[in-house]
Amino acid sequence: MAKIVFEGVRKTFGDFTALDGIDLEIRSGEFLVVVGPSGCGKSTLLDLLGGLSTPTSGRILLDGKPVTGPGLDRGIVFQQYALLPWRTALGNVEFGLEATGVPRRERRARATEFLDLVGLTGFEDRHPHQLSGGMRQRVAIARSLAYDPDVLLMDEPFAALDAQTRESLQDELRRIWQRTGKTVVFITHGIEEAVYLGQKVAVMTSRPGRIKEIVPVSFGERPETAAVGTGTGTGTGPQGEELRSSPEFARYRHEIWTLLHDEVARAQQLEKEEASV
Amino acid sequence: MSTGTDTAAPAVRPAAPAPAGEVRHAAPPPRPAPDAGHAVRPARQPLRALGRRLRALSLRSAAILVLLAVWETAPRLGLADPTFLPPVSEVAAAWWELLGNGQLGRHTWASLVRSFGGFAIAVVVAVPLGLLIGWYRPVAALLGPLLEVFRNTAALALLPVFVLLLGIGETSKVSIVVYACVWPILLNTISAVGNADPTLVRLARSMDLSTPRLFQKVILPASVPAVFTGIRLAGAVSILVLVAAEMIGAKAGLGYLINASQFNFAIPQMYAGIVTISAIGVAFNQLLVTIERRLSTWRVPS
Ligand SMILES: Nc1ncnc2c1ncn2[C@@H]1O[C@H](COP(=O)(O)OP(=O)(O)OP(=O)(O)O)[C@@H](O)[C@H]1O
Ligand SMILES: [Mg+2]
Numbered sequence: 038m039a040k041i042v043f044e045g046v047r048k049t050f051g052d053f054t055a056l057d058g059i060d061l062e063i064r065s066g067e068f069l070v071v072v073g074p075s076g077c078g079k080s081t082l083l084d085l086l087g088g089l090s091t092p093t094s095g096r097i098l099l100d101g102k103p104v105t106g107p108g109l110d111r112g113i114v115f116q117q118y119a120l121l122p123w124r125t126a127l128g129n130v131e132f133g134l135e136a137t138g139v140p141r142r143e144r145r146a147r148a149t150e151f152l153d154l155v156g157l158t159g160f161e162d163r164h165p166h167q168l169s170g171g172m173r174q175r176v177a178i179a180r181s182l183a184y185d186p187d188v189l190l191m192d193e194p195f196a197a198l199d200a201q202t203r204e205s206l207q208d209e210l211r212r213i214w215q216r217t218g219k220t221v222v223f224i225t226h227g228i229e230e231a232v233y234l235g236q237k238v239a240v241m242t243s244r245p246g247r248i249k250e251i252v253p254v255s256f257g258e259r260p261e262t263a264a265v266g267t268g269t270g271t272g273t274g275p276q277g278e279e280l281r282s283s284p285e286f287a288r289y290r291h292e293i294w295t296l297l298h299d300e301v302a303r304a305q306q307l308e309k310e311e312a313s314v
Numbered sequence: 315m316s317t318g319t320d321t322a323a324p325a326v327r328p329a330a331p332a333p334a335g336e337v338r339h340a341a342p343p344p345r346p347a348p349d350a351g352h353a354v355r356p357a358r359q360p361l362r363a364l365g366r367r368l369r370a371l372s373l374r375s376a377a378i379l380v381l382l383a384v385w386e387t388a389p390r391l392g393l394a395d396p397t398f399l400p401p402v403s404e405v406a407a408a409w410w411e412l413l414g415n416g417q418l419g420r421h422t423w424a425s426l427v428r429s430f431g432g433f434a435i436a437v438v439v440a441v442p443l444g445l446l447i448g449w450y451r452p453v454a455a456l457l458g459p460l461l462e463v464f465r466n467t468a469a470l471a472l473l474p475v476f477v478l479l480l481g482i483g484e485t486s487k488v489s490i491v492v493y494a495c496v497w498p499i500l501l502n503t504i505s506a507v508g509n510a511d512p513t514l515v516r517l518a519r520s521m522d523l524s525t526p527r528l529f530q531k532v533i534l535p536a537s538v539p540a541v542f543t544g545i546r547l548a549g550a551v552s553i554l555v556l557v558a559a560e561m562i563g564a565k566a567g568l569g570y571l572i573n574a575s576q577f578n579f580a581i582p583q584m585y586a587g588i589v590t591i592s593a594i595g596v597a598f599n600q601l602l603v604t605i606e607r608r609l610s611t612w613r614v615p616s
Contacts, residue, residue, distance in 0.1 A: 087520050089519060107522050108522055109521060109522055111520070115513055115516065117513045118513075119511075119513040119514055119517040121514060121531075121536075122536075123535045123536070123538075123610070123612040132531070133521060135531070136523055164612045166612070
């Protein structure tokens, strides 16, 4: 059954059309990656799904019911981290749990556990300004995972990370997704990231944002549902570097690159024209 | 140095290490350089910190010591008329005498009760009011120009009005302090709420927090620094306005002491009053800065 359905969704800001004619179905437990040129409306799409804004026309269904506002069934990882600067890393993770009414003692334990999951053990008592960009991002990820929403909405969550951390968190995210069966909508600029993570990759057009094409991604032998073990890249099928350097991977990469290329060029052209007016 | 009243007080007051008035945002630019893992500042060596502190302290006291030295020598060398500017040692003697005969205590107490009373009332009224107005943006937009007008109407210009309405007693003096203190607090609080990081508000909304919760968990803590800037401004204003008010129709208070001393040509006593007011102003500001630091340890050290 479709978990999330976009039906002819349009979103305008004044007379600027950010999104137009978005039709999209996301199955329950699916991992959808959205790629598109900067400013094409990816964050806007996520906002609509998160219930933080409403479509100008069309509608969005979640579990068959129209989205009317935010809810704890969806967890958002914001592009700008959105950490509370007066709280420590631990306090920030607990923030999500307070909203769900988890008792205090358990909150602390859960928050510690999830900070550990994103590799931030030992940094519990640091305030955001004492953390690097990548660490802040990981705190935000831990926060949204900790309160266990059905749907994870992630807006370029790994953008500020170095390659190693990013890759290990990608594997971690895949593992969490496989284990919990969450539905994930993941926005990224990275084509490799999209191919590596997504079951489907939706490529968007720029100005107005539309879904240009949805590319299903599958690597035959990849252990999609089986338990993957503990460490990074210890699965039964190709994982990590092995998968990234496989010819199939390169083919998907190229396909999406080609789809994006035209759009990025067009977006830059549009921006230039706008700037010269 | 013509009137004396204006010169000593501001000269002694050191500039407070004022943090900028804006609320700081947690969000850095969306894509900083990838630098996970080594951005945590090492703890500063306590010894070096102590050394720096001592140096800062001696630097700050140096200026004051120079001022005192000039104050002492200028009248003695005939650079200033000792009748109008007695050497600081004479002022100190007068101060000591006033302290001894209880006059200084009595006047200081009268002033403190009025200014702290008015200040406290202003805080209690203006902070919640500011939070409320700031939260309802249309209300803030509607009242904004009006508040600007009130803020920019010098409180002392209204003193005759207050006296007219409330008489010459304590009520009018405390009221004028309240009035003068309310505006900086109110305006700072309103803008603090308005400037609360929108991403944080979105975060809270995405978690379906109720408005009171949102207020308690996001808006309020985010506003603390800017609100405190307003409170500190009000602290300075409370003393400023009160002293002036006490110069008109009062029987006690430091403003009265200064004015009466001048009238009776007790010039050292007059300066003793002025110095006391400076000291109170500095101490009060220091106290507020300390509280502010306590409440906002999380802020990016500037
Ligand atoms: N509240 C708003 N008011 C007016 N315009 C907006 C608003 N929010 C977004 N836009 C515009 O809508 C377009 C899409 O914005 P959005 O943030 O969704 O882009 P994006 O795809 O997430 O970009 P990026 O990859 O750079 O994050 C942009 O042109 C932006 O200027
Ligand atoms: Mg975006």
